Amino acid sequence: MERTMLSFTPDVHLYNDISTDYSHSIAGDYFKGQPVSVGVAHPKPRQIKLNLKNAAGIIARLRQDPLISEISPMVSTLVFYNYGPVQINGNISGVNILDESRMFDLKEKMVSGMPEDLLTADKGILMGSGLAQKLNVQLGDLVSLAAPNGMLMRFRVVGIFRIGMSAIDNVRSYVSLASGQQLLGKDKSYITDISIKLHDHSKAAWVAKAMNKQFGYKADDWETANASVKTSNLVRDTLTYVVSVTLLIVAGFGIYNIMNMTINNKMKDIAILKAQGFAGQDIMQIFLSQAIFIGLLGALSGMGLGFMLAYALSSVPFPPNEYVALKYFPVAFEPAHYFFGLLFGSLTPLVAGLMPSLKAAKIDPVMILRG
Incomplete structure (x- = not known):
């Protein structure tokens, strides 16, 4: 629109x-400065x-x-x-x-x-x-x-x-x-x-x-x-951003749960690595890199799939309408949208994987090996 x-x-x-x-009126200008009250009814x-x-x-x-x-x-x-x-x-x-x-x-x-x-x-x-x-x-x-x-x-x-x-x-x-x-x-x-x-x-x-x-x-x-159109566009864009951020937060919790389950299943492996001389920082880097890899893979796959679906939609004929002069569904291919998608797709898993990685780094190998 x-x-x-x-x-x-x-x-x-x-x-x-x-x-x-x-x-102002002609009569008012004529008698200006004189002690006369001038009133004009129904001025033209x-x-x-x-x-x-x-x-x-x-x-x-x-x-x-x-x-x-x-x-x-x-x-x-x-x-x-x-x-x-x-x-x-x-x-x-x-x-x-x-x-x-x-x-x-x-x-x-x-x-x-x-x-x-x-x-x-x-x-x-x-x-x-x-x-x-x-x-x-x-x-x-x-x-x-x-x-x-x-x-x-x-x-x-x-x-x-x-x-x-x-x-x-x-x-x-x-x-x-x-x-x-x-x-x-x-x-x-x-x-x-x-x-x-x-x-x-x-x-x-x-x-x-x-x-x-x-x-x-x-x-x-x-x-x-076009203030009214701008207002409606602002409301639409705000709702779009809210939905997008909500989806990113949900995806972040998903990555957080995956990393937590992975660490719980790898407790003995982590203990063995620490017993062999791996520092807590090394363990944290291993799991944090895994979270970043998951996020980047998901962001790139989502961008590719989104582009293909958007391109396919842009080729779909728009329903005939005497008030709308559109031949195909309007789709905006803005590079900024894909850039921010990749940026947030990389930051979200980084934040989500940080806490589980810190947890893995603090694991005491002696307590794990003793059972």
Whole structure:
């Protein structure tokens, strides 16, 4: 789920946040400093422009930032989709489709058509699969879009994409940046949002704070925009770690019991070794090395078996689902997971075999041989 979310969420989203301040009024400013009490009933918000001022300058600065890999400026607005008697509300993004495709790998998410078709078509539109299904449209069909300002334009469907998230597939469409500006009746400098991808998405939080201070616009990082998903992932990961640690502890007790039984069965052998001159430290090393060997053998065998099962699962087709764009079961082959598995698989038997080894080292050979 997180991988799907990251595949279609910008690391940083820069936009003009809507904030209305009712603490000031024209009447209050006029009578300011005079002994007059001014009260305004039902004040109306002032006209607010949604675009980014000097968007071209901001984009030029962002392209020089070594932390940024991709930038996609856009014009975003709410619209009504009209197809015959069907009318559905949603949103549309006017973009440079090549920038958007590189950022979110749209080619891999296309059900029909290609993102580049938006460049060659006159008033073309790329539509989400859920939205296309609701409108019952296919490639080549004409769809009317009504903007909040009353502008009405017709677009031809040149592609249908599926992200795998119903919140996007059911409402979003793409048109060219020029068409989006024309739909809103704006000039070519009108930009409402800038989507940003970083080389390292883990730095998104502090990069967003720096952009907020530098440009004075709202900058949301991907973790803030998907806080609920991050919370659910945190709960899931915590449960996974608890179960894993519990299994390691159980395995450690198993090794502890095996070593105890081995030492109890080898009491006379240990006594003979000590009578021949073996020191307690030598006896401890013998049984401790046995515990480490058992742990390493188990860790390597478990890693190999786990990798084979995970690889086999990654080849299993995912059940068809209109809301999930997955061909196979998603499996993460992270080297760090195997490294920590080997590390804990080695430490657990070391700790579990230490106490029985100390017990073997303290055995009095005289008492054992006397019976």
